[in-house]
Amino acid sequence: MPKRKKEKGPPLSYRSTIAEKMRYRLHSVAPRLYPGAQCRLSGRDAVALTIDDGPSETTRDLLSILESESLTATFFLSGAAVEVHPDLPGVILEQGNAVASHGFAHASMLRKSRKGVQEDIARSLSVIEKTSGQRPTLYRPPYGRLHPLHYGLPRAQGCRLVLWNVFIGDYDHRIDVPELHRRLATVRGGDILVLHDQAASFDRTSACLRLLAGMLRIRDLQTMTL
Numbered sequence: 571m572p573k574r575k576k577e578k579g580p581p582l583s584y585r586s587t588i589a590e591k592m593r594y595r596l597h598s599v600a601p602r603l604y605p606g607a608q609c610r611l612s613g614r615d616a617v618a619l620t621i622d623d624g625p626s627e628t629t630r631d632l633l634s635i636l637e638s639e640s641l642t643a644t645f646f647l648s649g650a651a652v653e654v655h656p657d658l659p660g661v662i663l664e665q666g667n668a669v670a671s672h673g674f675a676h677a678s679m680l681r682k683s684r685k686g687v688q689e690d691i692a693r694s695l696s697v698i699e700k701t702s703g704q705r706p707t708l709y710r711p712p713y714g715r716l717h718p719l720h721y722g723l724p725r726a727q728g729c730r731l732v733l734w735n736v737f738i739g740d741y742d743h744r745i746d747v748p749e750l751h752r753r754l755a756t757v758r759g760g761d762i763l764v765l766h767d768q769a770a771s772f773d774r775t776s777a778c779l780r781l782l783a784g785m786l787r788i789r790d791l792q793t794m795t796l
């Protein structure tokens with residue numbers, strides 16, 4: 571008689587694990603340890619919405635939501651994705667949003683040499699400038715990680731290092747939507763929050779944008795670009 575397969579129970583709620591709670595805290599707190607990186611706004615009468623990893627197949631849909639909800643965002647664009655969608659940086663700007671650099675290849679900068687980091691930043695700045703007509707002055711490394719010895723490299727290319735203080739996790743399908751809502755409910759004036767422009771998580775990101783817009787209206791806050 572064949573062995574009965576052991577039935578799997580319902581998956582544990584991801585947010586309920588201690589590991590995930592710690593990961594969320596770490597993602598939101600760790601950027602503040604970077605010397606010289608901007609993680610919050612100086613004033614408290616607005617929040618900065620930042621959107622990483624685009625452009626993508628769903629950027630235009632995100633832009634429609636931003637427009638209908640009267641939100642503006644700073645898009646930290648990946649150079650390689652810009653090469654696939656060269657028309658989108660200009661469209662993002664036309665709508666009153668800002669474009670910034672998220673590097674070129676979206677690889678971790680921790681393992682790259684000084685020269686490798688310099689080249690990745692330079693390549694992204696060049697393709698974003700070529701396609702949008704604007705050279706970015708802000709840089710956010712992929713995964714928000716940069717080796718301490720390389721902190722000065724973005725500035726040497728005319729870019730301020732910008733991270734965040736509120737990490738939502740919209741791209742991570744293991745985090746349930748009520749938990750995303752709980753994280754968004756913590757947003758206050760002066761925060762820099764990060765969402766993602768990825769086709770695979772568009773539904774979750776758009777839900778976050780609509781909820782954020784509602785909360786900002788209640789708190790009489792606006793979004794500003796960096």
Ligand SMILES: [Zn+2]
Pocket residue numbers: 622623672676712713
């Ligand atoms: Zn990224």
